[in-house]
Amino acid sequence: MKAFTQLSGIVAPMDRANVDTDMIIPKNFLKSIKRSGFGKNLFDELRYLDEGQPDQDCSGRPINPEFPLNFPRYQNAQILLARENFGCGSSREHAPWALDDYGFRCVIAPSFADIFYNNCFKNGLLPIELPSSALDSLFQALYDNEGFTLNIDLAAQTVTTPAGQVYTFEVDEFRKHCLLNGLDDIGLTLQEADAIREYEERVKAQRPWLFGATASK
Numbered sequence: 342m343k344a345f346t347q348l349s350g351i352v353a354p355m356d357r358a359n360v361d362t363d364m365i366i367p368k369n370f371l372k373s374i375k376r377s378g379f380g381k382n383l384f385d386e387l388r389y390l391d392e393g394q395p396d397q398d399c400s401g402r403p404i405n406p407e408f409p410l411n412f413p414r415y416q417n418a419q420i421l422l423a424r425e426n427f428g429c430g431s432s433r434e435h436a437p438w439a440l441d442d443y444g445f446r447c448v449i450a451p452s453f454a455d456i457f458y459n460n461c462f463k464n465g466l467l468p469i470e471l472p473s474s475a476l477d478s479l480f481q482a483l484y485d486n487e488g489f490t491l492n493i494d495l496a497a498q499t500v501t502t503p504a505g506q507v508y509t510f511e512v513d514e515f516r517k518h519c520l521l522n523g524l525d526d527i528g529l530t531l532q533e534a535d536a537i538r539e540y541e542e543r544v545k546a547q548r549p550w551l552f553g554a555t556a557s558k
């Protein structure tokens with residue numbers, strides 16, 4: 342999993358509360374079991390004027406000119422500003438997969454749905470909770486300054502604006518450790534690979550039949 346340490350990136354707005362997982366990645370695109378390829382259908386029903394089909398080439402689809410992520414100023418954004426209860430509605434891990442595949446590495450909101458919040462850490466995305474008042478200021482600065490960027494430092498737990506305003510955020514120490522070191526659940530387990538191999542060799546010697554071998558005479 343990609344590590345997250347520091348990020349300085351373009352910011353884009355998703356200026357509505359209760360953005361659910363079906364708005365993030367509509368259910369008709371969940372047919373793939375791959376983790377990649379969902380970025381082209383991120384916010385599909387808001388982003389395009391037609392109805393998308395799974396595995397469709399989106400390059401020729403009519404885009405919705407009113408949807409902010411289609412504005413030239415927000416192209417290549419890596420940080421999404423959002424409102425309360427982002428990622429509600431379901432447990433689909435396709436939601437952080439779609440955000441990551443589109444190019445987002447961080448979502449900043451006053452609150453997140455629990456499952457989505459946890460799924461972000463498991464997929465190398467950093468969800469940052471800040472007070473609603475801070476989001477109000479950040480949205481205003483974003484709208485007032487074309488090309489608005491933020492600098493995020495996970496180790497320091499800070500979000501810094503180009504004007505030098507610093508916001509601090511809380512994050513669980515273990516989740517912070519995993520993100521800083523690019524450790525998902527598999528990476529965490531593989532840190533014990535030597536002990537796992539030693540255990541398997543010992544059990545194979547004691548109970549070979551468990552491994553399909555006959556007991557040694």
Ligand SMILES: CC(C)[C@@](O)(CC(=O)O)C(=O)O
Nearest residue numbers: 362368371430431432433434
């Ligand atoms: C299993 C998955 C497709 C799910 O049904 C899971 C869920 O509803 O939490 C969804 O709609 O995201």
